Amino acid sequence: MKSLTRLTDPVYVKPDHETRFDRLFKSWIRDERDLPFVYLTVKITLVLIPLAIILYIPGMNNWIWWTAAIAYQFFNNVTFKGPFGLMLHCTSHRVFFIKKYQFWNNYLPWVIGPLFGQTPEAYYSHHIGMHHPENNMPDDDSCTMMYQRDSLRGFLLYLFNFITQGVWDTARYHLRRKRTKLMVKLVRGEFLFIAACVGLSFINFPATFVVFILPFVISRIIMMVGNWAQHAFIDATDPENSYKNSITCINTKYNHKCWNDGYHISHHIKPSMHWTEHPVYFTKTLDEYISNDAIVFEHIHFLHVWAYLMGKRYDLLAKHFVNIGERFQTDAEIISFLKQRTRKITTLPEQVAVVAA
Numbered sequence: 337m338k339s340l341t342r343l344t345d346p347v348y349v350k351p352d353h354e355t356r357f358d359r360l361f362k363s364w365i366r367d368e369r370d371l372p373f374v375y376l377t378v379k380i381t382l383v384l385i386p387l388a389i390i391l392y393i394p395g396m397n398n399w400i401w402w403t404a405a406i407a408y409q410f411f412n413n414v415t416f417k418g419p420f421g422l423m424l425h426c427t428s429h430r431v432f433f434i435k436k437y438q439f440w441n442n443y444l445p446w447v448i449g450p451l452f453g454q455t456p457e458a459y460y461s462h463h464i465g466m467h468h469p470e471n472n473m474p475d476d477d478s479c480t481m482m483y484q485r486d487s488l489r490g491f492l493l494y495l496f497n498f499i500t501q502g503v504w505d506t507a508r509y510h511l512r513r514k515r516t517k518l519m520v521k522l523v524r525g526e527f528l529f530i531a532a533c534v535g536l537s538f539i540n541f542p543a544t545f546v547v548f549i550l551p552f553v554i555s556r557i558i559m560m561v562g563n564w565a566q567h568a569f570i571d572a573t574d575p576e577n578s579y580k581n582s583i584t585c586i587n588t589k590y591n592h593k594c595w596n597d598g599y600h601i602s603h604h605i606k607p608s609m610h611w612t613e614h615p616v617y618f619t620k621t622l623d624e625y626i627s628n629d630a631i632v633f634e635h636i637h638f639l640h641v642w643a644y645l646m647g648k649r650y651d652l653l654a655k656h657f658v659n660i661g662e663r664f665q666t667d668a669e670i671i672s673f674l675k676q677r678t679r680k681i682t683t684l685p686e687q688v689a690v691v692a693a
Contacts, residue, residue, distance in 0.1 A: 337659045337670055338634050345591040348612035364437045369612050373423050383411050384451050391543035405546045412551050420452055422594040426611050428460045453552030455529040461522035462506050465515060468607050472567045472581050477505040481575060485568040485678040486645045495560050565638035566600045568645055569631045569677035578604035579628030590637035598637055601630055626661035634658050650674055
């Protein structure tokens, strides 16, 4: 276990000087703290789009094509996927461009997003329209409660159900809630992406597979891995409490690369909070974390948490567990606590029941 130390995760520090481009871009966006998003968008545009074009050029030399394909996958899935995905997440919660340039709010979901396998506006419809309002409860299509959350079999079933039924279930959810616009955005984005992939496959299937299909498959898996880890530890007696159904990961390089995404508890408590504010909020509200038996890890992120759970490596989870409030005396106590939080849960009309693993 670890004791709480000084936070090293990124917060906003106003720069001492600005470039001409800084001033220009800041005049376009709603919050100057999102300036890094503009530069990330430019980098992605200048790297991935040219590589995608090369892959679709007829008669391209074989070694050039394969070099471009490998480079595309590396930059897409290793360099940019995490930062882009969480940039899309942040700009879904907080509008990116000011009203004068609001057309450019479509650029990430409609132009760049599909390169990462993000079907246009589907992420917004699912995440903003359903996941946050339902907060991982049973009406949430990505709810983890009813699975044994340290089980690979449980995760594979969760992944299979989401891939095969996720769009249908989310569309039905919006219809039940009379959110027709969100339903239309979801279905339209999925349909157009699939139609584009089918049409482009007739033109150049290898290029379409590299540029769109493989990133789509990887993105769906990674998103479910992340959501599983974020909502793997749930208090069955109070499952709707964000302190007790989410986790926080602090002092990790992941937070620097992916805009403080590790602060998932505070994100559910205040979904519109700017990404630079989470470390300060965590420090100011630490007593709430302690009183609610919140789970905090240090020096690891969600992929680590998922991998440790799949291997039932509770010893490694306990090693990185931050003992806020000095609640536990030994790693054995922490392991027992964590195991209790990963048990399969079933919800009944008037109660929540824990089903033994």
